[in-house]
Amino acid sequence: MAHVLVVTSGKGGVGKTTSTAALGAALASAGERVVVIDFDVGLRNLDLLMGAERRVVYDLIHVVQGAAKLTQALIRDKRIDSLFLLAASQTRDKDALTEEGVERVIRELRPFFDWIICDSPAGIERGASLAMRYADSAIVVANPEVSSVRDSDRIIGLLDSTTTKARHGEQMEKYLLLTRYDAARASRGEMLGVEDVLDILCIPLLGIIPESKEVLNASNVGTPVTLNNPASAPARAYNDVARRLKGEEVPLVVPSDKSGLLNKLFGRRAA
Amino acid sequence: MRLMTLFNRQPTAKTAQHRLQVLLMHERGGPGNTDLIPILREDIVAAISKRIPVDPDKVQVKVERGESVSLLEIDIEISTITQHLLQRRPASYDLPRAAGAR
Numbered sequence: 001m002a003h004v005l006v007v008t009s010g011k012g013g014v015g016k017t018t019s020t021a022a023l024g025a026a027l028a029s030a031g032e033r034v035v036v037i038d039f040d041v042g043l044r045n046l047d048l049l050m051g052a053e054r055r056v057v058y059d060l061i062h063v064v065q066g067a068a069k070l071t072q073a074l075i076r077d078k079r080i081d082s083l084f085l086l087a088a089s090q091t092r093d094k095d096a097l098t099e100e101g102v103e104r105v106i107r108e109l110r111p112f113f114d115w116i117i118c119d120s121p122a123g124i125e126r127g128a129s130l131a132m133r134y135a136d137s138a139i140v141v142a143n144p145e146v147s148s149v150r151d152s153d154r155i156i157g158l159l160d161s162t163t164t165k166a167r168h169g170e171q172m173e174k175y176l177l178l179t180r181y182d183a184a185r186a187s188r189g190e191m192l193g194v195e196d197v198l199d200i201l202c203i204p205l206l207g208i209i210p211e212s213k214e215v216l217n218a219s220n221v222g223t224p225v226t227l228n229n230p231a232s233a234p235a236r237a238y239n240d241v242a243r244r245l246k247g248e249e250v251p252l253v254v255p256s257d258k259s260g261l262l263n264k265l266f267g268r269r270a271a
Numbered sequence: 272m273r274l275m276t277l278f279n280r281q282p283t284a285k286t287a288q289h290r291l292q293v294l295l296m297h298e299r300g301g302p303g304n305t306d307l308i309p310i311l312r313e314d315i316v317a318a319i320s321k322r323i324p325v326d327p328d329k330v331q332v333k334v335e336r337g338e339s340v341s342l343l344e345i346d347i348e349i350s351t352i353t354q355h356l357l358q359r360r361p362a363s364y365d366l367p368r369a370a371g372a373r
Contacts, residue, residue: 145287146290149291150291150294150298153295153298157299188282189282192288196284200291200295
């Protein structure tokens with residue numbers, strides 16, 4: 001039976017979709033059966049980051065409304081056999097998502113997968129609410145920046161009050177994924193540090209993804225960063241996160257500013 | 272000049288952390304907390320209106336949130352005509368007798 005994971009944040013542009021694609025690919029590469037579902041109805045992008053934008057025929061809304069079967073709407077990844085995508089609708093609006101429909105889709109997917117990863121839209125409206133509703137645990141994506149941390153705090157409150165798990169009096173597991181972390185700026189006191197964010201949000205840290213050009217390079221070509229350049233720093237960080245999700249003990253090292261004094265003096269201008 | 276700005280730069284992360292701590296302390300109070308000011312404003316307008324005619328739009332209620340102490344600022348503008356009436360103390364705005372007074 002699959003574990004249902006929601007990737008959420010409140011604020012937009014912090015890396016939810018990038019993280020969903022990267023983690024989905026990393027888990028599937030490790031032999032897990034994974035389906036990633038885009039809940040951003042009207043503004044879908046997970047298909048684009050997965051490189052499947054020209055293969056979408058049926059989407060989540062079609063399945064929710066019974067216009068298509070799940071087997072017709074699931075798109076198998078061309079690189080990894082055990083990775084599937086369920087795209088969001090680009091033409092419908094978010095009201096087309098119904099509570100019963102989403103619940104049924106997740107129930108029907110559960111027996112066939114190890115992981116169901118729900119990519120939440122930004123905001124706290126219907127799409128975001130339904131993406132988290134049936135989750136077993138949540139990855140809260142945040143940047144080390146005030147507006148993102150504030151919105152994450154709000155989302156943590158909603159995860160603890162509006163999800164099915166919370167309504168049944170169970171504890172919703174929540175993990176922080178800190179993205180776009182710049183160790184050099186944090187060490188200079190120009191960016192919130194890992195400890196600063198953890199002090200405020202008070203949820204366990206799942207991983208730290210360093211700020212990197214590789215993320216844009218990967219999205220440009222429609223390949224999750226973990227597949228596009230597996231040796232890159234963000235890919236390695238995402239792979240570590242995937243292993244932690246599987247229950248492996250992977251030491252979490254806070255990236256430090258390794259550049260020397262000369263680099264600091266002369267490298268800053270180039271950065 | 273470039274060097275000066277390089278060395279004078281103040282780290283901003285501490286400011287960010289401090290602002291977040293103060294803000295979230297209040298926001299975590301729950302949704303009821305955010306409605307406090309409008310409710311308080313209605314109560315104040317109702318209380319003052321019993322004695323003095325006030326324009327509800329001229330009643331300002333503000334809260335400045337601090338770390339240990341918050342400041343509640345209430346600003347009520349009353350017209351000079353009202354002040355004139357107050358001085359003459361017409362019957363309609365007469366103050367009630369204090370409890371026990373004859």
